[in-house]
Amino acid sequence: MKRNTASVVRQFKKALPQFPAGLNQYHSYVKPTAKLPKAPPSLDTYTKIKRWPLDGNAYYGDCTMAAAAHAIHLWNVITHESNPVPLTSEVVREYRKFAKTPQAGLIEANVLKTWHRGGLWGHRILGYTPINVHNIAMIKQAAYLYGLVYVGVQLTKSAEKQYKQRKPWALVRDWKTEIPLGGHAIPIVGYDRDCFYGFIRLSCGSLKSDKGQARHNGNIRRS
Template identity: 45%
Template sequence: MGRVAGKFGKLGPRFPVALKDFTAYAEAPLPAPPAAVDWATGVTAWPMDGNDQYGDCTMAAAAHMIQSWNAQTAEQDTVPTQQQVVAEYFQLSGGQDTGLVEADVLKTWQSGGLWGNTVVAYAPVNVHSLTVLQQAIALFGAVYAGIQVPANAQQQFQAGEPWTLDPGWQRQKIEGGHAIPLLGYDAEWIYAITWGGVQRIAWDWWSTYADEAWAVLAQEYAQAGTVNGIDMAALTADLKQV
C-alpha cells in the first residue's frame, strides 16, 4: 500500500531585516561539506504528528528535528507527543487551522521554547547556494526548510518515489507550502522527513521548489563563544532585534 500525503500549512516566507544570511556569521571560511551526510539514522519512527489532519507541518518539522538531534547527541530532550504538537500549533495559530510562518515558529522556539526545547540561534540559508545548504546540514544536524509542493509530488510520495522533475513539470499546479526538516544529502538526493517517513528530493527539484531554509543551532549543540565556526555573539545580537 502506498503512503498517504498529508496537509499543507507553511505560509509564505518572511525574512527579518535584522537577520543576516547564515554565512555572514562565519568567522572564517566554513569547511567544505562532506560528500554525504545522514542524520536520520538512529530514529526508528517518524510520527505524522497530526499533519494528516491539520496544516501543522511547521510544528511537525520542529518535532522531527528534536528527534534527530537527540539521536545525534545521545541527549534525551523531550520529544512532543502528537497531541502536544497539535496543541502548540493551535496555540501559535490563534486556534485556527491557518498554517504558520516558519520565521514566527523559529522566533518562538528561540525566545520561549517549544515543548521545553529552546534553540540557541537561527539564521536564513540561501536555498540556491547548495554548498552552503550542505554545510548547514553537516554542521548543525538539520535544516528547517520550506517548499512549494506541486501536485505530482503528492503522487510521487504516495508511490514511494523520490521528488523529481518529471516531464511536464512546468504545468504542475502548486498545491501549497510545506515545512520539512532536511537531515541528509548525497550526490543524488537531499533527504527530508515528511508525512511519516524519509523522502528523497532531487537537487534540481529542490532548486525549483524551495523557497526558504534556516540553519538552526540546537540546545543540544550549545557551547559558549564560537560554535562550529559561527560567531555566536554577533548572531545572538542580531536575533535580539528580530
C-alpha cells in the same frame, strides 16, 4: 484569467511564504578568518531513527511544528542528549495555540522566531539564519554542522494528483508554470552526491540537486 499565487493562497486559507525578517544570510555570520569544516560527501545520521511519529499531521496542518519536534528528536541522537521530545498531543496543542483553523498552517519564519525567543515545549534554539536555497554546498554544510535544515516547499496541483494516485512526487513538464496550492515544512536531515533527504510523514524522501537548484527526483512523499 490566470490567478496569481496570492489569490490561490487566500482561496485555500494558507499564508504566503515569508523569509525571516531582519536576518542576514548564513554566510554573513561567519568571520572572514574562520574556516568552517567542509561537509562530508554524505550525511546519514537520520537513519539511526527507525520510526517517526506523524505528530498530528495527518489531521492538522501542523507540519511546521512536527518538523520542530523531529528536529529535537534528531539532535538528541546526534548529541547523545535526552531533551524531552514532545508527544503528538503536545505538538498538536502547540500548533492550535497559533493556528486560526486546523488546516491553516503556520509561517515557518514565525515558528522559528517563537522557538528562539519564547521556546516550544520548554525547548529553545540559540539562533537561526536563512540559507541561499540555490547554494547546494551551503545547504550540505549547514545540515552537517547543525544536524538539519528547516525548509519549506511549495506544492502544486500535480503534486496533489500524484499523492492521490499513491505515486511519488516528481516534476512534470512545465512545472515552473504551475501555481502553488500551499506550502509544506520538510526538515532536510541528510544528503549524498545526488540527493537531499528529508522526513515526510513516516518515510524518507529525497530532493535531487540539479545545477545548483533543489528539485524533486521522484522519491519524495508528502504529509
